[in-house]
Amino acid sequence: MQPIHHLGEEISNARRDQLIQLEARSQRTFTPSQAVIARSAGVFHWTPEGKKLFDFTSGVLVANLGHNPNSWMRRFYRYMNWPESFSNASSFFEAVPMTAYNGVTPIEMEASQRLIEFTKNRPGGSRLNQVMWAASGSEAIQKALWAAMARDKNRPMILATRFGFHGKKGLANAVTGSEQDSERDPRVRFISFPMQECADVSKREDEIDLRPFRHELHELWDQFDHKIGVMITEPYLGGGGSYHPQKSYLQMLQAFCHQHDLIFILDEVQSNFGRTGKMFAYETYGLEPDMVVLGKGLGNGVPVAAVLGRGDIFSSLQYGEASDTWSANPLNCASVLATLDEFEERDVLGPMQEVSKFIEAGLIELKKFPFVEHVRGEQGGMVWGLEFRPHANLSGGEWANRFVLEGYLGDGGTTPGVHLLGPLAKKVVRISPPLVITQEEASNAMAILHRAAQRMNSET
Ligand SMILES: Cc1ncc(COP(=O)(O)O)c(C=O)c1O
Known part of the structure; x- marks a missing residue:
C-alpha cells in the first residue's frame, strides 16, 4: 500500500x-x-x-465545546477529585475510582440523575425517565434495540429508515444501510427516508407528499402483522450524506409507532447537544421518542454513550443482559457531568x-x-x-x-x-x-x- x-x-x-x-x-x-x-x-x-x-x-x-476547553477540563478534574499536582510522597492518592464494575459510585448516580433531568425536562422528553449507559454509539444502539425487542418477544422485527447509519457492530450494523447490503439480518426491514425531497437547503420549506411513505409503512405492517415491535431512525441521515428531512416526515413515523404500539427509537448519537440548533433533535423536529440514543458530544472527547428512555421498556432486560466493563465508568460520568455543566451555565x-x-x-x-x-x-x-x-x-x-x-x-x-x-x-x-x-x-x-x-x- x-x-x-x-x-x-x-x-x-x-x-x-x-x-x-x-x-x-x-x-x-x-x-x-x-x-x-x-x-x-x-x-x-x-x-x-x-x-x-x-x-x-x-x-x-x-x-x-472545542478541543481541550479549560473550564470543561477543570470541572472534569474536580468531578474525578484529582489533585492539582501529583506528589511523590505516597504511591497512591485518594480520588474517584477509574473502574467501578458492579460497584455503585456516587458520581454515577449524579450523572444519571442529571442526564435524565437534562433530557426529560425539554419539550418531547417526557418519556425519558431512565438511563442505560454504554461506551460507544453503536453499543448504545445495540442496547436500545435489545431492550425494545425484549419487551415483546412475539414482535422481534425492527423497522429502520433506509441509508441510516447507526454503527458498524452487531445490531447497530443490522439497522444501518439498506436491504441491498449483503447478509442482512432477517429481522430488519427498511423504509424510505426522504432524500430527493430534501436534496438541497433550497427545498427546506417545500411541502413533502407523505402518501408514498405512509403507503410503504402500511404495506410492511400488513406483510409482517404483529411481528414488528420497534422502529429506529436518525433525525437526519448523517453518515448517509446529510439529508435533513421535513419535520412532518418524522412526525408521521412517530404517529405510526403510536398507532401500532411500536417503540420509537431516535438515534441522536450525532445530533445531540446542539447540532440541529436546539439541544436535541427531538426538540427541533417536534418528537416525543420512547428512547433517545446519545453519544459523541456527550463526553466532549471521553468515549461515552447512553440510552435515555422508558424505564418500563428497560426493565424487560434482566441483571447483566446489558452490562459490560466500561458502561457507567466514573471517567465517563465525570465527562458527562462536565458537559452538562457547560451547556447549563453558558449560552x-x-x-x-x-x-x-x-x-x-x-x-x-x-x-x-x-x-x-x-x-x-x-x-x-x-x-x-x-x-x-x-x-x-x-x-x-x-x-x-x-x-x-x-x-x-x-x-x-x-x-x-x-x-x-x-x-x-x-x-x-x-x-x-x-x-x-x-x-x-x-x-x-x-x-x-x-x-x-x-x-x-x-x-x-
Ligand atoms: C447517528 C449515529 N449513530 C451511531 C453511530 C455509531 O457511534 P460509534 O461510532 O460511537 O459506535 C454514529 C457514528 O458515527 C452515528 O453518526
Whole structure:
C-alpha cells in the first residue's frame, strides 16, 4: 500500500509511514489529507510541522465545546477529585475510582440523575425517565434495540429508515444501510427516508407528499402483522450524506409507532447537544421518542454513550443482559457531568445560531463552482453536507476528495488549512465545526475553502 505523503511534511510523512507498519488500515476511514495532529485547542489542530488547521469535523462531531476547553477540563478534574499536582510522597492518592464494575459510585448516580433531568425536562422528553449507559454509539444502539425487542418477544422485527447509519457492530450494523447490503439480518426491514425531497437547503420549506411513505409503512405492517415491535431512525441521515428531512416526515413515523404500539427509537448519537440548533433533535423536529440514543458530544472527547428512555421498556432486560466493563465508568460520568455543566451555565447555542447563518451562506456561495451541486444542513445548526457533482471528466467523489485535500493544504506549506473528513456517501463533504466557533474563525476558514475551490476550478 502506498503511504500518503505531502511535500515538506517530513515529520508527518514519517508518522504516516509508521502507521502502515503498525496499525490495521481497516480501523481508519480513508481521508486524502491524512492529517497528523500533534496538538489541539478550541477549533484548531496543529500538525507536527506547526501547520494550523481549522477543525471543520469536531473529531467526527465529538468536540462540540472545542478541543481541550479549560473550564470543561477543570470541572472534569474536580468531578474525578484529582489533585492539582501529583506528589511523590505516597504511591497512591485518594480520588474517584477509574473502574467501578458492579460497584455503585456516587458520581454515577449524579450523572444519571442529571442526564435524565437534562433530557426529560425539554419539550418531547417526557418519556425519558431512565438511563442505560454504554461506551460507544453503536453499543448504545445495540442496547436500545435489545431492550425494545425484549419487551415483546412475539414482535422481534425492527423497522429502520433506509441509508441510516447507526454503527458498524452487531445490531447497530443490522439497522444501518439498506436491504441491498449483503447478509442482512432477517429481522430488519427498511423504509424510505426522504432524500430527493430534501436534496438541497433550497427545498427546506417545500411541502413533502407523505402518501408514498405512509403507503410503504402500511404495506410492511400488513406483510409482517404483529411481528414488528420497534422502529429506529436518525433525525437526519448523517453518515448517509446529510439529508435533513421535513419535520412532518418524522412526525408521521412517530404517529405510526403510536398507532401500532411500536417503540420509537431516535438515534441522536450525532445530533445531540446542539447540532440541529436546539439541544436535541427531538426538540427541533417536534418528537416525543420512547428512547433517545446519545453519544459523541456527550463526553466532549471521553468515549461515552447512553440510552435515555422508558424505564418500563428497560426493565424487560434482566441483571447483566446489558452490562459490560466500561458502561457507567466514573471517567465517563465525570465527562458527562462536565458537559452538562457547560451547556447549563453558558449560552453555547445562541451565538452558534448566528455563526451558523454565516457558514451556511458561505457554503451556498460555493455552488457557483461547477463541481458543487448541493448544500444540505440544519437551519441554525452546525452540520451540513456539501455534495459534489461530476464535472470535466471527474466524478463527484473525485471532486469531493480534491476539496478535502485542497482544504488541508490551504495556500501551501505551513499556511493554515481546514481539516475535513473523507466524503460521506462517496461525494458529500461534511462541515461540522465545534459549536463554539466564532464569526472571525468561521470567516477565515470559509475564505480558505473558497480559495481551495477557486484553485480547483482554475486547474481544470
Ligand atoms: C447517528 C449515529 N449513530 C451511531 C453511530 C455509531 O457511534 P460509534 O461510532 O460511537 O459506535 C454514529 C457514528 O458515527 C452515528 O453518526
